[in-house]
Amino acid sequence: MSFVELHGRRYRLPTRPVVVICIDGCDPEYISDALHRGLCPNLSGMVRQGFAGIADCVMPSFTNPNNVSIVTGAPPREHGIAGNYYLDRETGEEIMVNDARMLRGATLLALLSQAGIPTAAVTAKDKLTKLIGNGLAGPCFSSERAGQTSLADYGFATAETLVGRPRPDMYSPDLSLYVLDAGLELLKRGISQVLYLSLSDFVQHKYAPGEPASDDFLLEIDRRIGEFIALGATVGCVADHGMSRKTDFHGTAQLLFVEDVLTDTFGDGGARVICPITDPFVRHHGALGSFVRVYLRDAGQIESARTLLASRPGVHEVLSRREAADRLELPYDREADLVVISKEDWALGAARKDHDLDAVRDRPLRTHGGYSEQRVPFLVSRPLDDEGLEWAGSHRLHNYDVFHAILNHTD
């Protein structure tokens, strides 16, 4: 068989190495700014010689739904992962989405590996490996747990042995560079032919385009992209979401605590608010994002909660469960009573007491989750064929089209 098929789309098996990099939180502005200043020669080369578009990520513009969309070529309605964190309506339990229980259907990585293509996935945070590595017959590990991951099947005691240095700190740019270095080793040693490499957005949460720490990070990524290309790989770069500053003219974070607003009106326990950005590493963002889910105790209060929230400062839009599922291509059965999406310069939380605001006081708050962080780069190191260009010019491009563009529309 010369193809795999998933969610209604066929993908040709690759004849040369393919490296898809998800530059977590890489707002298009980082790329535009780097191109404008000539900072990143290899990214510039991709734009000049390959394909360079701006695509949408899936909503909510968070890490898990988008990583899963990229490796399945489909929106959350198909694969079922609509957040990093969710409320089980039946048990009332809040659940961190850190394994594949919630995943519906296969991933491209699993199908490619099962079709005999040596495939690997490396991520910065470990939470993603179980999700995107589901069914993957090949190396799948994180920088976070590189020291504890055996690669004995491939001749290395651990992933740390493969990379040749100890795993970096969780809150460092190197957590991402380590992912790329691991990918380079897997490629150089012939262990893998298809690589999915998913970075961390620690730097983007803290630094705007053009800030020295951001420049340094981009330069290091760019150098490694050059190495992948030099090794003969077709490289695709997308992001799981963009990033916006969430501060007023004083530099103060603009925050709306949605559960507090609802509690003031409906009383204690009248509403539960889930922040689907939540993950164990809160120094990035304090679990504050641009999208929250609202569950009302009394279904009769949904409409008045909607009206109340729509009038609050910082709210861009409040959607019903049905509207959210239909407009944002989300799984209806896992959707909340209401979805709240913030303005580009505001962030949303649940109850103020549940957020560690000290964790995000070091730098002006930057975060994501809404429409204002939906635009992401879509770069491929080789040009698309004519059919691919026709397709890209006539459809709404998504980050999850990157495997389609590379496998079906490059040589």
Added chain:
Amino acid sequence: MSFVELHGRRYRLPTRPVVVICIDGCDPEYISDALHRGLCPNLSGMVRQGFAGIADCVMPSFTNPNNVSIVTGAPPREHGIAGNYYLDRETGEEIMVNDARMLRGATLLALLSQAGIPTAAVTAKDKLTKLIGNGLAGPCFSSERAGQTSLADYGFATAETLVGRPRPDMYSPDLSLYVLDAGLELLKRGISQVLYLSLSDFVQHKYAPGEPASDDFLLEIDRRIGEFIALGATVGCVADHGMSRKTDFHGTAQLLFVEDVLTDTFGDGGARVICPITDPFVRHHGALGSFVRVYLRDAGQIESARTLLASRPGVHEVLSRREAADRLELPYDREADLVVISKEDWALGAARKDHDLDAVRDRPLRTHGGYSEQRVPFLVSRPLDDEGLEWAGSHRLHNYDVFHAILNHTD
């Protein structure tokens, strides 16, 4: 009587001079960037000592609807002005909105002047004077026609004589500075106590925040703001809309010609697309904006046109007439069959042949009209009283609240 009343809100009569400046196209980023670099001492002073928020403009984020909203304190649903340019459904005629025929209700400027407060309005482009000057008993003129406007009632042959220099070129930063200079003269000479000064967005269409031409312009505005404050005026600065770059990573404008898309499917004359940004001065933007209105010849095709447009690259949202009226607070009777709103990095046109693209080739295209240009600065030179702060903290702030904030909530 110590107040005037309009669209359900009471406004106290001012006891000191009030100057409201609409800095056309002033995206909050211009202010943030200027504050960050310490470029504009008087704007910084307003942020430090007065009130500084980020507000929404009304949709569509175009000049006419927003200027009228600012001087009426209400959304287009109330005052009826929903674009610069519209299609008369009954006659099929395309009409430039350049007089008050379409305006519903009075303006605050008219009411204040009728209540005995010496009031004036000065604009950059003449198209606005008839609209916002409707019923205004006081000076109302534009830079554009300063040489032809008699101010004989106030002791000056023309507005040019008042300002003391000839009116500037239509495509120059000075067109806006001339508005401010005229306002300064009106204030200094005791001719007016309330001033509405509406600038041009020529500079913002051409230059991003931080570019030298933008810095020069902001500095000149800032200096004049300082003069108004020194003359004892309470100064409010808002914008009619923000501004976004509409280019891809190659620097090429990302354009969707909505009428061409519809003609391909529904045939010649099957659809008419109105670009409500259209005005006689197209070198700013080539009549390309982030919001267009669609009229179908056959009402039975509305739903299929909607589906078709929603799938096209660059489209953020397609709204029905009812949805547009309800969600965007627009007058239903003047709304089109469909409203199309673009992504932040795309612009919309009607038919390619109707747009002079050469007019916008000199610089990377920047324009407005959509949600991505809805955020605007809201600065007042004096602090709001406690009641005003409470109000601003619990409501969705709009640019059209600026007279309310100043007249009702500053000393």
